[in-house]
Each structure stands twice: as C-alpha cells, then as structure tokens.
Amino acid sequence: MRLNVNPTRMELLNLKKRIKIAVRGHKLLKDKQDELMRRFLELIKDVKELRLKVEKSLNDVFRKFACLSSIMSEESLEEALAMPAKVINLNIEKSHVMNLTVPKYETKVEGDIMCYGYGDTSGDLDLALYQLDTILQDMITLAQKEKTIELLAAEIIRTRRRVNALEYILIPNLEETIKYIGMRLSEMERSNLARLMKLKDIIRKH
Amino acid sequence: MSTSKKNIAVIGDSSSVLCFKAVGLSVFPADTAEDVNNALQKVYKEKYAIVFITEQLKPLISDAMAGLLANSLISLVLIPGSKGSLGIGMAQLSEIVNKAVGVNIEKEEKA
Numbered sequence: 001m002r003l004n005v006n007p008t009r010m011e012l013l014n015l016k017k018r019i020k021i022a023v024r025g026h027k028l029l030k031d032k033q034d035e036l037m038r039r040f041l042e043l044i045k046d047v048k049e050l051r052l053k054v055e056k057s058l059n060d061v062f063r064k065f066a067c068l069s070s071i072m073s074e075e076s077l078e079e080a081l082a083m084p085a086k087v088i089n090l091n092i093e094k095s096h097v098m099n100l101t102v103p104k105y106e107t108k109v110e111g112d113i114m115c116y117g118y119g120d121t122s123g124d125l126d127l128a129l130y131q132l133d134t135i136l137q138d139m140i141t142l143a144q145k146e147k148t149i150e151l152l153a154a155e156i157i158r159t160r161r162r163v164n165a166l167e168y169i170l171i172p173n174l175e176e177t178i179k180y181i182g183m184r185l186s187e188m189e190r191s192n193l194a195r196l197m198k199l200k201d202i203i204r205k206h
Numbered sequence: 207m208s209t210s211k212k213n214i215a216v217i218g219d220s221s222s223v224l225c226f227k228a229v230g231l232s233v234f235p236a237d238t239a240e241d242v243n244n245a246l247q248k249v250y251k252e253k254y255a256i257v258f259i260t261e262q263l264k265p266l267i268s269d270a271m272a273g274l275l276a277n278s279l280i281s282l283v284l285i286p287g288s289k290g291s292l293g294i295g296m297a298q299l300s301e302i303v304n305k306a307v308g309v310n311i312e313k314e315e316k317a
Contacts, residue, residue, distance in 0.1 A: 037307070044303055051299065055291050062288040065225050078224065086230035090212040090255050092279070103279050105255065113228055133229050139283070140214070143256040146299070147281035153306035160308075 003177040007184035015181070019174040026166040033159045036098060040152045047145045054142050057135040064128035071122050080116035080125065087111055090140075100155055102148045105140050215249045217242060218260035222288040226258070239266040246271045255280060260287035261294040 005011045069077060091106040113129050216226040220235040227233045232254070234245035242263050249257050250271075257275070259267075261284050275282050284295035 040306060044299075048296070048299060051295060055286050055295065058286055059291060061225065062222065062286070062290075065221075066288065069221075081224060081228045084228050084230055086228070088214060088230040090214060092212055092255050094279075101279070103255065103281065109230070111230070113230075115228060128225065129228050132225055136229055136231075139258065139285070140256065143258075143281040143283045146283055147279070149299075149302060150276065150281075153302045156306040 001173055001176070002180055003173055005177060005181075007181045009185065012178065012181045012185070015174055015178050019171065019178065022166055022171050022174060026163065026171065029159055029163045029166065032098060033156065033163055036152060036156045036159060039097060040149065040156060043145060043149055043152070047142065047149055050138060050142045050145065054135060054138050057131065057138075061128055061132045061135070064124060064131070068122060068124050068128060071124065076120055077125075080121050083115055084113075085111040085115035086113050088136075097148070097152065098155070100151050102151055103144060105144050107137070107140060212253045212255035214256045214258070215245075215254045216258045217245045217249075218258075218263060218285075218287055222260050231258075236263060239268070242266045243268050243271050246275065250274055250278065250280065257282050258285045259283070260285060261292045262287045262289065264294055 003015075005015070072080075087110045089108040089110070091108060093104040093106065094101045095104045096102070113133050114126070116125075213232055215232045215234060216223045217234045217236050219237055223233045223235055234241075234248070236242045236245050242259075243266075246257070246267065257280060259282060264284060272282075284298065286292070286295070
C-alpha cells in the first residue's frame with residue numbers, strides 16, 4: 001500500500017532516510033530474534049530433562065509418604081512435621097539475557113530437616129525427607145529455567161511480530177512510495193520539458 | 207545487580223504439601239478455587255519468589271491471577287500432586303515452545 005504523502009522532492013528525501021533506518025532496524029531485530037531462538041532452544045532441552053527427573057522423583061517421594069501414612073497415624077505424621085527446623089532463604093539475582101531481566105536463584109539453607117524425635121516416627125520418614133531434600137535443588141533450578149523460558153518465549157513472539165511488521169509491511173510500503181514519487185517527479189519533468197519545447201516553437205514562429 | 211531475600215511457597219492439597227513443610231518451604235493447603243487464589247494473592251503480595259503448585263489445582267487459578275504472576279518475576283511451577291502426574295506441566299512446556307517457535311519441534315524430531 002502506498003503511503004499518503006505528497007509527491008515532492010522533500011518527501012522523497014525523508015522517505016529515503018526512513019527506509020534506511022527501517023532496514024537497519026529490521027536487520028538488528030532479526031539478529032536479536034535469531035539469538036533469542038538459539039538460547040531458547042538450548043534451554044528447552046535442559047528444562048524438559050529436568051522436569052522429567054523432578055516429576056519422577058517427586059512421584060517417588062509421594063509414594064513413600066503414602067506408604068508412611070499407612071504405617072503412622074495421620075496425627076503423628078503431622079505432629080512430626082509441624083515444627084520445621086529447616087529454613088530456606090532464597091537470594092534472587094537479576095541477570096540479563098538480551099533486554100530481558102531473568103531471575104537467578106541462590107539458596108541459603110539453615111537448620112536440618114530432622115525436626116522430630118526418632119522415637120515415634122518410622123525410619124521411612126527420614127528416607128523420604130532426605131530424598132525430597134535432594135530434589136529440592138533441582139526443583140529450584142527448574143523454577144528458574146522455566147521462568148526464563150516463559151520470558152524468552154514472550155520476547156521471541158514480540159520480536160517476531162516486529163520483524164514481520166517491518167519486513168512485510170513497512171519496508172515494502174516505503175519502497176512503493178519512493179518509486180511512486182520518483183516516477184511522479186520524472187513525469188512532471190518530462191511534461192515540463194515538452195511544454196518548454198512547444199513554447200519555444202510557438203515563439204520562433206512569430 | 208540487585209539481590210533480595212525471598213521465600214518459596216507450595217500450594218496443593220493437604221496430603222501433597224505436608225512433606226514440603228519439613229524441608230523448609232512455606233505451605234498453603236488449598237482445595238477450592240477460592241483457597242488457591244487467596245493463597246496466590248498472598249504469595250504475590252509477600253516476599254515469595256517461587257510458587258510450586260500441584261497440577262490438579264492449575265485449572266482453578268483465575269486468569270487475572272495468572273496474568274499478574276506472568277508479568278512479575280515470580281515463577282509459577284507445576285508439580286505433580288500426591289495423586290500422580292497429569293502431564294499438564296510437560297504439556298504446558300510444549301505449548302510455550304510451539305508458540306515461540308511456530309512449529310512443533312518434537313514431532314519433527316521424531317519424524
């Protein structure tokens with residue numbers, strides 16, 4: 001579609017400037033998109049593996065807990081876990097991927113998971129809790145990577161829209177308008193020349 | 207680079223989340239949509255950075271809450287509940303990939 005501008009030399013110059021910027025922007029955005037995609041694909045494989053691993057171990061832990069609740073009464077299980085001694089503090093650092101801010105978690109652990117007496121609890125509880133404790137780090141890494149992936153995906157979609165808008169709408173429109181103005185100007189020049197020649201003829205006859 | 211201390215929250219049915227209490231996470235037992243959204247509201251306002259939520263509760267999260275969390279730096283992670291995995295977490299991951307890449311990569315890998 002041609003832009004709605006006057007076919008003047010000044011507009012032509014302006015449009016030429018604009019198309020230069022648009023092409024440059026398009027190249028930059030395209031590069032950004034490629035880089036985002038590269039990082040995204042790199043991460044996605046990791047995350048899938050990690051998620052499978054975490055889901056598998058969590059299911060394992062839940063199964064152990066289900067077995068436990070058949071050995072121990074629900075009250076004594078709740079009682080044993082009622083006062084956790086372990087505290088996890090999460091340090092968040094913000095790191096940057098391209099223009100995105102992604103979280104980076106670092107854990108600081110205080111205390112031990114053993115917060116109950118050994119007397120009235122089953123030994124399986126210790127094992128289940130130890131297993132849960134070991135997958136916790138994986139879960140936190142998973143959280144970090146999944147958030148990064150979500151943010152990256154949103155940015156990729158946004159960037160792709162921009163790249164496409166430039167590539168298929170703005171740049172072709174500008175090109176078409178520049179061509180139109182150029183043709184219009186040369187046509188005016190030709191008609192002017194023809195008029196001048198005609199005038200010259202008329203004057204010479206007199 | 208700014209750093210801040212934050213906590214981790216777990217939302218799920220009481221039998222699933224009980225065990226997380228012992229390893230030092232904040233636990234919010236929830237069964238109804240209201241419980242879930244109240245817990246998320248609390249998580250959003252207070253200093254939590256990661257929310258683990260069981261897959262069973264995923265459909266109960268209101269759209270407004272999901273949008274709020276998506277725009278913040280809080281990561282919402284689906285975990286299987288005590289009743290087993292529904293595969294929603296994996297499916298969600300694949301959906302994100304499809305949207306971003308534009309094609310289904312896994313199918314191509316298999317082909």
